[in-house]
Amino acid sequence: MPIKIILHKDRCNGHARCVRKAPDVYRLDERGFIGSAPETVPAELEDQAIAGAGACPEEAIEIVQS
């Protein structure tokens, strides 16, 4: 079942842990805060996407089954 990423940008404080764990999924803006992520995740990037979300100390990234 494919997964979907929901970003809660208001919770982000720029720790940048998501890109460390999932450089192919998450993009930071010029301040180093979460910029973007694909809404639906290609199967081969699912593990990365989940690891990146799990690494966010602010719980700003939510993964849902779509």
Add this chain to the structure above:
Amino acid sequence: MEQKNPGAVSSPACPFSAETQEKILHHFDHHSSLYRDHSAEALKLLRDQAPVAKTDAHGGFYVLTRYQDVLEAARDDERFCSFWGITIPTNKAPWDRAQTIPIDLDPPYNELFRDMMLPLFTPKAIDAYGVFLRQTATKLVDAFIEKGEADLARDFGSPLTALFTMELAGIDHAQADFYASTIQYGIAHPGDPDALARMAEARGRVSREVAAQKDNPRSGGLIDYLFKARVGGRPLMDWEIEAIVWLVLLGGVDSTQATISNMAVHLSDHPELKQRLIEHPDSWDDAVEEYLRLVTPQQGLSRTVTRETSLGGVELQRGDRVLMSWQAANLDESVFPNPNEIVLDRKNKRHLAFGIGKHRCMGSNIGRLEVLIALEQLLTRIPDFKVKAGEAELSADIGTVKAYKKVPITFTPGKRSA
């Protein structure tokens, strides 16, 4: 099933006498020798029996030891403010202007300064610092690798982080030892008159540095950056620049070298874990996170309650002070099972070693990189290093930063890199 790890340490039942338990539960003092020698056990006793415990030490405060309570306080700057001082005891009076910026400020003011500084701390900027850090780390190991012994604190962790902090700040590298030794001493002897005098001297030197660079600009580095920067559309005042540089020095020269020493001591005590890491460089990132969690270098910071509220079921009044123990939160077994072990494949990476929320440590990813590079050097160049039995010496006071004064090691001599 939780995987057993070679880094396992047994966690005994409560090791304290009734009298000592009473002392911890009602008179907790993170600056005491009791805390220095038994911090994890003391924090566990508090978490199990009084997670929002009132103590009469240092004029009275509450100590938070559950992950959820620490998280709640750190995230709510309106109820738990920073401006009345972020350490216990504090030497900042409510009417003093900020001594360290942005950390002393509350939102939205801290964000003005934080946002101005963020470009210095993006992942891209940090990748560039990695070049300097690797070269410096290599040279430092070169200086002792042929001898077969060293003091990892004095010869490696401290100069590595101090030289980088000078580089980042834009201060002559020759000042690294002065700032590092003075600040480490000051943090390890809070309230001691001699330590306060030495800290005042270092702080005075920052003012002179900023003034000197105003007359003779030094390109590159934080001070130069701050001269050109704007907050709220205006240039920074000199005292604001000094308060920022002072914070970068305080944050740069102690807590990360502390993590490097803490990690080295633990690795020396856990040869199977060390061997596993030598064989699996892909788990070094995870090891760094686990070391930050297990031995949180900056042990905790405080906030002041701004209005009547409750936290963890305890009623708090305006003006009450709370100590958010990052260390206790990071050892909360309801969040991190087997909290006293290094568990490399632990899924939950949400430790609070760098704080959380709008005051989270801006240098967090620099600190991580420094610890990673230190780990690389230790495991690849002196992999059989061992701490001399009984010779690693903790700081006199670990209430602010859990650091080692000395980490004497021996190892099979190796070759210099060039």
